[in-house]
Amino acid sequence: QLQFVESGGGLVQPGGSLRLSCAPTGFVLKNFVVAWFRQVPGKEREGISCISRRGTITDYSDFVKGRFTISRDNAEDTAYLQMDNLKPEDTALYYCAAVFRIQDTCSLTLNYEYWGRGTQVTVSS
Secondary structure (H helix, E strand, O other): OOEEEEEOOEEEOOOOOEEEEEEEEOOOHHHEEEEEEEEOOOOOOEEEEEEOOOOOOEEEOOOOOOOEEEEEEOOOOEEEEEEOOOOHHHOEEEEEEEEEOOOOOOOOOOOOOEEEOOEEEEEOO
16 A cells, blocks of 8 residues: 655644654655645645655745745655744644656645655644
8 A cells, every 4th residue: 555654743842843754655755746734623634835756846835935844855765844933823733645747746736646644743832
């Protein structure tokens, strides 16, 4: 079964930082567009950021621009989400997702096919 394993979540104080990682199981990351999403219980899942196959194109939702940075290391078969200046409203379950694309493109509106189980991020003092 193709999916991701996310790690790096935890409890952090407001203004703090976390770095999330996701590694695929069952496929090679370099052939896929990767994105991060998050969800709070009772609310819709929201897209955070995406990165193209080669890492040359990225996109961010407005609510994380300037605070979060997405990256990938295809040689290590891992994608990352660096989260700085975290706020209590960033508290959520964070998911990594992927979709195969031949083109070097990125969009949060793609039909992402492969998902991880998520890693919890809690921002609280």
